Amino acid sequence: MIQRLGVIGAGLMGSGIAEVASRQGLDVIVIEATEATAQAGSNRITRSLDRGVRSGKLSEEARADALSHIEITTAFEKLSDRELVVEAVIEDEAAKLDVFRRLDTIIEDPTAVLASNTSSIPIMKLAMATQRPEQVVGIHFFNPVPVMPLVEVVTSLMTNSKVEQQAHEFAGGQLGKHVIKSKDRAGFIVNALLIPYLLSAVRMFESGFATAEDIDTGMVDGCAHPMGPLALADLIGLDTTMAVAQSLYEEFKEPLYAPPPLLSRMCEAGLLGRKTGRGFYQYS
Numbered sequence: 001m002i003q004r005l006g007v008i009g010a011g012l013m014g015s016g017i018a019e020v021a022s023r024q025g026l027d028v029i030v031i032e033a034t035e036a037t038a039q040a041g042s043n044r045i046t047r048s049l050d051r052g053v054r055s056g057k058l059s060e061e062a063r064a065d066a067l068s069h070i071e072i073t074t075a076f077e078k079l080s081d082r083e084l085v086v087e088a089v090i091e092d093e094a095a096k097l098d099v100f101r102r103l104d105t106i107i108e109d110p111t112a113v114l115a116s117n118t119s120s121i122p123i124m125k126l127a128m129a130t131q132r133p134e135q136v137v138g139i140h141f142f143n144p145v146p147v148m149p150l151v152e153v154v155t156s157l158m159t160n161s162k163v164e165q166q167a168h169e170f171a172g173g174q175l176g177k178h179v180i181k182s183k184d185r186a187g188f189i190v191n192a193l194l195i196p197y198l199l200s201a202v203r204m205f206e207s208g209f210a211t212a213e214d215i216d217t218g219m220v221d222g223c224a225h226p227m228g229p230l231a232l233a234d235l236i237g238l239d240t241t242m243a244v245a246q247s248l249y250e251e252f253k254e255p256l257y258a259p260p261p262l263l264s265r266m267c268e269a270g271l272l273g274r275k276t277g278r279g280f281y282q283y284s
């Protein structure tokens, strides 16, 4: 059983992972780059716990207990005693490689599990930034983490079977998520299927074929999806959607993974979806 968890990054995914783990009583240290982003992460976790209290799913005591188990800090070296660390920084290979290099020097226990929440980058690439590739595994959560029941556990060619088992027990046993196993190909199972669908919706919108609202309504009311593809891309973040598409395209060179020009332009313009207040829709 993991008791001391580290999470790197307190963005959408990192804060969700920290919240879910703290609610199960794990002791969580979350690393952020600056005091300002640490504060933003802390606010995000508090807001989400407050939402749980409001909806009657969480008691005031459980909320306070969860918060007492989380420390958000900029001091990376505080991770040294962690049994498992989940990297959840931006979907950028260079940034993630840097995190794994630093983790390798700081984590004392050679049997500690070093995990990435990457959406699409092959785990082998990240593992080779360390001197202990057998300890590296993918533990991929879905947004919003407190709501979505799934976790993909991704093993590289080098991942130790005990590490795979620990990842499975952590996500499935301790956090209560449904675990599926994937081999190490860009996009794993879910994003390899989801991203071409989202990109098709962007292409449909870009070509003037239908409005954003009609595309989304089509999939919500016609196929019973909880939200349409353009609203979902806004939720995931258009930068993340773009980054996952690029990883998939780099790996497979298939046109269905190629980001459409409109997606590129929106990312360049900083129209990244919900997190910036504007994507395919406006958010207050």
Ligand code: 3HC
Pocket (backbone or CB within 6 Å): 048, 051, 052, 055, 057, 118, 119, 141, 142, 143, 144, 146, 147, 148, 191, 194, 226, 227, 232, 236, 240, 244
């Ligand atoms: N944090 C915590 N709880 C949240 C939440 C959040 N960010 N967002 C919603 N919730 C909870 C609400 O409190 C509510 O709980 P309640 O029933 O107890 O009141 C419940 O979820 C439903 O929320 P709402 O009523 O506010 O809104 P909706 O019914 O429209 O649901 C949604 C919102 C859960 C986001 C739903 O639309 C949905 O499931 N959308 C699809 C999400 C999805 O596909 N995610 C996967 C993205 S892909 C990914 O993450 C992979 C990555 O690698 C790219």
